[in-house]
Amino acid sequence: MTAKVPSDLPNAGEANQVRVWDRFVRIFHWTVVAGFFAAYFTDGDFLDLHIWAGYTVGALVLIRIVWGFAGPRHARFSDFLCGPFRALRYVFDLATGRAARHLGHSPAGGLMVMVLLVGLLGASWTGYQHYISDDHSGGMAWSNFLISSAHAHGEEIHGQPAAEVEFWGQAHGWLADLLLTLAVLHLGGVALASLAHKENLVRAMVTGRKRRE
Numbered sequence: 001m002t003a004k005v006p007s008d009l010p011n012a013g014e015a016n017q018v019r020v021w022d023r024f025v026r027i028f029h030w031t032v033v034a035g036f037f038a039a040y041f042t043d044g045d046f047l048d049l050h051i052w053a054g055y056t057v058g059a060l061v062l063i064r065i066v067w068g069f070a071g072p073r074h075a076r077f078s079d080f081l082c083g084p085f086r087a088l089r090y091v092f093d094l095a096t097g098r099a100a101r102h103l104g105h106s107p108a109g110g111l112m113v114m115v116l117l118v119g120l121l122g123a124s125w126t127g128y129q130h131y132i133s134d135d136h137s138g139g140m141a142w143s144n145f146l147i148s149s150a151h152a153h154g155e156e157i158h159g160q161p162a163a164e165v166e167f168w169g170q171a172h173g174w175l176a177d178l179l180l181t182l183a184v185l186h187l188g189g190v191a192l193a194s195l196a197h198k199e200n201l202v203r204a205m206v207t208g209r210k211r212r213e
Contacts, residue, residue, distance in 0.1 A: 016211060017211065017212065018103070018209065020074050020104060020208060020209065021208040022072050022208065023208070024063075024071065024075070025064075025074075026208055028067075030205075030206075031056070031060060032061070035053045035056045036057055039054045051131060054128070057124055058120070058121060061120045061121045062121070065117065079105070080104055082110055082111060089107070094108070094196055097196065099193075099197075103210060109189065115182060116179065116186070120179065122175050126168050126175060127172045130168035190202065
């Protein structure tokens with residue numbers, strides 16, 4: 001007579017998995033991806049979608065910064081923050097097949113996270129500044145409230161010099177293009193690291209789990 005194996009015991013694959021990315025980090029990651037591309041490819045007739053996508057991304061980045069100090073281990077900046085030389089050394093080692101595997105963000109991945117957070121925050125801020133300086137007065141309740149409050153205090157927002165409007169617009173566009181370039185580099189790095197370490201890093205950001213060792 002054979003003994004019955006309890007059905008709730010993990011199999012070998014599950015036993016070798018460990019939770020790395022918490023739910024907020026995963027939701028943040030994919031929502032920001034969707035929000036950035038929605039904002040990047042919409043404007044003109046889709047201005048409201050463009051602006052709300054930017055507001056959403058900006059708000060999420062601010063929450064992520066807080067989470068970088070208050071979240072679980074692998075979400076914290078202290079777990080992956082490093083200098084550019086360490087990140088470049090990791091990239092060199094990755095290209096030559098000698099890179100050490102990291103359970104959380106690698107040095108290059110961690111530096112890319114920080115650069116993207118700063119860039120996304122900058123793009124959101126410059127986009128907002130361009131919006132309120134270019135006399136867009138309809139559709140956005142939050143902007144209308146701020147504009148009305150500024151007028152009540154005698155500050156001039158509408159009718160700013162054309163050079164200022166152009167500055168914010170160019171800065172916003174430059175940051176958006178830079179972020180798109182960084183996103184492409186990030187995808188390349190993820191693909192290379194996935195091959196080098198023989199694990200699907202995209203799937204890990206969906207499930208939150210990675211191979212233990």
